[in-house]
Amino acid sequence: EIVLTQSPGTLSLSPGEGATLSCRASQSVSSTYLAWYQQRPGQAPRLLIYGASSRATGIPDRFSGSGSGTDFTLTISRLEPEDFAVYYCQQYGGSPKWTFGQGTKVEIK
Amino acid sequence: EVQLVESGGALVQPGGSLRLSCAASGFTVSGNYMSWVRQAPGKGLEWVSLIYGGTNTYYADSVKGRFTISRDISKNTLYLQMNSLRAEDTAVYYCATGRYYGDYWGQGTLVTVSS
Numbered sequence: 001e002i003v004l005t006q007s008p009g010t011l012s013l014s015p016g017e018g019a020t021l022s023c024r025a026s027q028s029v030s031s032t033y034l035a036w037y038q039q040r041p042g043q044a045p046r047l048l049i050y051g052a053s054s055r056a057t058g059i060p061d062r063f064s065g066s067g068s069g070t071d072f073t074l075t076i077s078r079l080e081p082e083d084f085a086v087y088y089c090q091q092y093g094g095s096p097k098w099t100f101g102q103g104t105k106v107e108i109k
Numbered sequence: 110e111v112q113l114v115e116s117g118g119a120l121v122q123p124g125g126s127l128r129l130s131c132a133a134s135g136f137t138v139s140g141n142y143m144s145w146v147r148q149a150p151g152k153g154l155e156w157v158s159l160i161y162g163g164t165n166t167y168y169a170d171s172v173k174g175r176f177t178i179s180r181d182i183s184k185n186t187l188y189l190q191m192n193s194l195r196a197e198d199t200a201v202y203y204c205a206t207g208r209y210y211g212d213y214w215g216q217g218t219l220v221t222v223s224s
Contacts, residue, residue, distance in 0.1 A: 032209070033209050033210075035209070035210035035211075037154075037211070039154075043216075044203055044214040044215060044216055044217055045146075045154065045203070045211065045214055046214070047210060047211060047212055047213075047214075050209070050210050056212070088153065088154055090154075090210060090211075092208070092209040092210065095167060096142075096159055096167055096208070097156060097159075097167065097169070098144065098146070098156035098159075098210070098211075099156070100153055100154040100155065100156070101153070102153045103153045103154075
């Protein structure tokens with residue numbers, strides 16, 4: 001079973017700064033099956049990125065995804081106040097089954 | 110517009126049962142992969158179950174044999190029947206569409222298992 005490990009656990013940044021979030025898989029993952037979500041407090045997760053680098057409908061272009069194999073990255077170019085949230089990576093493991101990373105919290109410094 | 114609305118969450122005693130519902134609009138549950146994902150208080154996301162094609166159902170090991178996913182095409186609604194509930198099943202339960210990832214999510218319904 002593939003395990004996704006996200007780092008850092010918490011990222012403390014100021015609005016306007018850039019953020020780089022990492023998701024590392026215990027085995028190689030097809031880029032097709034790697035997604036990122038944003039979850040604001042009290043809200044459901046929202047799909048940001050699918051296929052490792054494709055933005056979902058309505059997602060601003062300050063969000064970008066990259067990576068392949070075992071290392072994937074979510075980059076937020078300039079943090080807006082609404083971007084302070086928890087971010088999860090997720091992979092489709094066949095069977096079928098979804099596996100999530102433990103999350104990275106982006107908080108206001 | 111795609112909408113998913115969960116209901117049925119409640120406080121239930123250990124060993125009890127509960128059925129969650131997820132009413133869909135803007136698309137048909139029959140033509141889509143549908144999942145349940147849960148989130149324990151203050152914790153991360155955990156995939157629970159998936160259904161597609163009506164008879165194809167899949168479960169996380171943690172709920173296999175206790176939970177049953179189903180759908181009612183006439184009501185365009187997804188269900189999760191939860192039996193033999195345990196304290197560790199306490200969570201917000203979300204329904205979501207999509208095969209490889211969750212395109213759309215409901216707002217969630219809280220299940221609390223406690224005596």
